[in-house]
Amino acid sequence: MPxxxxxxxxxxxxLGKRYPGGSKDVLNDLNLRVxxxxxxxxxxxxxxxxxxxxxxxxxxxKPTRGSVRICGVDALKHPVKVRRxxxxxxxxxxxxxxLTGRENMRYFGTLYGLKKKALGLKISETLALFDLDDFADExxxxxxxxxxxxxxxxCGILHDPALIFxxxxxxxxxxxxxxxxxxxxxxxxxxxxxxxxxTHYMEEAEKICSRVLIMxxxxxxxxxxxxxxxxxxxxCRDLNELFLTATGKETNx
Amino acid sequence: MGLLAATLKKELLLLxxxxxxxxxxxxxxxxxxxxxxxxxxxVLNPTTHVLVLDNDKNEIGKIIFKGLKAxxxxxxxxxxxxxxxxxxxxxxLVNKGQYQFSIIIPRGSTRFAFDKARQFALGQTDxxxxxxRQITVYFDPSVQGGFRAAVLSSISKVLLCLEYEIKLRQALxxxxxxPDTSPPAPWFDIKEAWxxxxxxxxxxxxxxxxxxxxxxxxxxxxxxxxxxxMIQERDNKTLARLKTMPVPGFIFIFGKIAAYxxxxxxxxxxxxxxxxxxxxxxxxxxFVIEGPWLAxxxxxxxxxVAAANYGLMLGQVAGSYEQAFxxxxxxxxxxxxxxxxxxxxxxxxxxxxxxxxxxxxAWALDAFYDILLRGKQIKDVLPEAGYLLVFGFAASxxxxxxxxxxx
Numbered sequence: 001m002p003x004x005x006x007x008x009x010x011x012x013x014x015l016g017k018r019y020p021g022g023s024k025d026v027l028n029d030l031n032l033r034v035x036x037x038x039x040x041x042x043x044x045x046x047x048x049x050x051x052x053x054x055x056x057x058x059x060x061x062k063p064t065r066g067s068v069r070i071c072g073v074d075a076l077k078h079p080v081k082v083r084r085x086x087x088x089x090x091x092x093x094x095x096x097x098x099l100t101g102r103e104n105m106r107y108f109g110t111l112y113g114l115k116k117k118a119l120g121l122k123i124s125e126t127l128a129l130f131d132l133d134d135f136a137d138e139x140x141x142x143x144x145x146x147x148x149x150x151x152x153x154x155c156g157i158l159h160d161p162a163l164i165f166x167x168x169x170x171x172x173x174x175x176x177x178x179x180x181x182x183x184x185x186x187x188x189x190x191x192x193x194x195x196x197x198x199t200h201y202m203e204e205a206e207k208i209c210s211r212v213l214i215m216x217x218x219x220x221x222x223x224x225x226x227x228x229x230x231x232x233x234x235x236c237r238d239l240n241e242l243f244l245t246a247t248g249k250e251t252n253x
Numbered sequence: 254m255g256l257l258a259a260t261l262k263k264e265l266l267l268l269x270x271x272x273x274x275x276x277x278x279x280x281x282x283x284x285x286x287x288x289x290x291x292x293x294x295x296v297l298n299p300t301t302h303v304l305v306l307d308n309d310k311n312e313i314g315k316i317i318f319k320g321l322k323a324x325x326x327x328x329x330x331x332x333x334x335x336x337x338x339x340x341x342x343x344x345x346l347v348n349k350g351q352y353q354f355s356i357i358i359p360r361g362s363t364r365f366a367f368d369k370a371r372q373f374a375l376g377q378t379d380x381x382x383x384x385x386r387q388i389t390v391y392f393d394p395s396v397q398g399g400f401r402a403a404v405l406s407s408i409s410k411v412l413l414c415l416e417y418e419i420k421l422r423q424a425l426x427x428x429x430x431x432p433d434t435s436p437p438a439p440w441f442d443i444k445e446a447w448x449x450x451x452x453x454x455x456x457x458x459x460x461x462x463x464x465x466x467x468x469x470x471x472x473x474x475x476x477x478x479x480x481x482x483m484i485q486e487r488d489n490k491t492l493a494r495l496k497t498m499p500v501p502g503f504i505f506i507f508g509k510i511a512a513y514x515x516x517x518x519x520x521x522x523x524x525x526x527x528x529x530x531x532x533x534x535x536x537x538x539x540f541v542i543e544g545p546w547l548a549x550x551x552x553x554x555x556x557x558v559a560a561a562n563y564g565l566m567l568g569q570v571a572g573s574y575e576q577a578f579x580x581x582x583x584x585x586x587x588x589x590x591x592x593x594x595x596x597x598x599x600x601x602x603x604x605x606x607x608x609x610x611x612x613x614x615a616w617a618l619d620a621f622y623d624i625l626l627r628g629k630q631i632k633d634v635l636p637e638a639g640y641l642l643v644f645g646f647a648a649s650x651x652x653x654x655x656x657x658x659x660x
Contacts, residue, residue, distance in 0.1 A: 020658070058497045083499040090490035096263065098270040110259040111498045
């Protein structure tokens with residue numbers, strides 16, 4: 001169910017989270033808006049609050065305060081409705097290694113409510129999109145890391161989600177495989193999918209993300225169009241330098 | 254329904270493709286049941302090697318040897334047949350463990366017995382009654398006390414019968430009349446009977462006791478692969494992915510439990526098949542179920558629910574594979590020991606008998622004995638099935654709470 005043209009796919013307002021027993025907020029007053037077809041980069045070091053943010057947005061955990069609307073649906077009040085609109089693709093290979101790639105896709109597709117014939121067509125289409133036809137009937141656990149990562153994403157887009165959360169999808173991949181995967185992610189965006197993309201690789205985010213949000217210790221440090229953020233800071237030549245400056249990890253750009 | 258079927262199919266495919274897991278789930282209980290039945294059959298019907306050193310070389314020695322040879326469970330060997338002709342050599346062979354015990358029949362035993370019988374027949378019995386010959390029995394130190402007592406009692410009986418026989422023969426020969434040598438008739442008889450509802454005596458063989466016991470042990474062991482699969486799904490974030498899907502969480506749980514209930518039923522039928530058709534080939538009695546099959550299925554299903562939910566709880570509470578793979582088997586072995594799988598509950602000290610009521614394996618085993626040995630019906634095993642289900646639901650509740658509050 002894609003979002004209406006005049007409606008943001010994701011609207012987050014005043015989002016905050018403190019875990020039970022915790023002494024401080026791990027997420028504080030996060031506001032963001034993501035439009036249809038965007039690849040939105042969520043950037044931050046370890047412990048910045050990216051995982052907590054993704055977990056809240058994908059309905060895994062509830063925030064302490066704030067609101068989340070996905071395609072106009074209140075994610076806190078109607079999590080099940082929202083789950084039909086989203087897809088979480090974890091950083092880990094979240095597949096069943098003893099099932100073949102096709103069996104994994106069939107299982108996840110069935111859970112997303114796709115019926116037999118439509119599911120079959122969608123599987124074929126997605127296998128072709130990710131160039132996975134030759135590996136479809138091999139056990140997922142026996143495939144190479146790059147192929148597994150492609151299946152990991154393929155399983156999450158069968159139901160044409162309006163919003164896809166991609167959590168560091170290129171971790172551990174070699175350069176050619178990474179470039180191939182990034183190209184396919186851009187293809188998804190061109191087909192109208194909206195993606196929230198987290199990564200540690202700044203050059204990757206700079207390449208594919210139209211807008212980014214840089215966060216640290218649960219606070220938003222900078223947000224905007226990637227090009228504008230870089231050009232707006234005279235001292236920084238690229239996103240990597242901007243990130244280091246914003247997070248205070250390295251200031252001598 | 255389609256979602257549940259898809260989850261069930263996925264779980265069964267995962268199980269079928271995990272060959273090591275399958276071996277553990279099916280071969281382990283089958284091997285365990287077979288070995289324990291064979292071992293216990295040997296314990297309940299032991300074959301003992303006895304060395305007889307006949308220094309008498311006359312009637313008494315021959316009769317004792319013949320009496321021992323006639324026994325089903327004793328293999329009697331004459332010392333002279335193996336070149337053992339001294340008491341020291343016989344003792345040494347027992348000491349080496351080649352024989353469980355040896356009997357030394359002293360020289361002149363027959364003459365001594367006939368002299369005594371003659372004195373008895375002529376009324377010349379020694380009033381002090383201290384004049385006797387000593388038959389020495391050397392035991393292997395590893396022979397258990399109860400077994401030693403049984404062997405000594407058997408030998409005493411043979412000697413007593415012999416004594417009466419010789420006394421009678423001598424009396425007839427010397428006085429042409431039979432003296433009253435018979436022991437006084439007992440006032441009370443003991444009738445041995447089994448408290449069953451079959452209406453006939455049903456002997457509980459080691460097979461009837463051990464097959465259900467170890468089959469249950471195997472069923473409860475499925476908690477290990479379930480916990481493993483839970484931890485794997487949690488660690489590789491498949492669980493997180495599933496939780497973001499528009500599917501109620503119970504579908505995944507029910508699908509998993511349904512798959513493992515199928516496995517438990519197949520596992521039990523596999524063990525049943527081994528007990529019924531393979532055991533007779535190994536010289537063991539066949540395992541038979543004469544009680545209601547539905548009661549058996551109810552108990553197996555209840556056990557499977559209890560074990561599967563315990564596995565889910567373990568997978569949820571344990572922090573790692575290593576923890577689950579230590580805690581799972583250890584707790585099952587403890588529950589089995591408490592539940593009477595290893596040692597019958599009635600042989601345990603009283604406090605342990607009380608604690609055994611807390612073991613799910615004790616409930617399940619009791620239900621099986623109700624069906625197999627006590628001739629009870631479906632309604633009689635429903636309480637035990639209920640306890641097992643309550644245990645399963647309690648475990649499920651704990652995993653739910655842990656799932657909710659674990660970061």
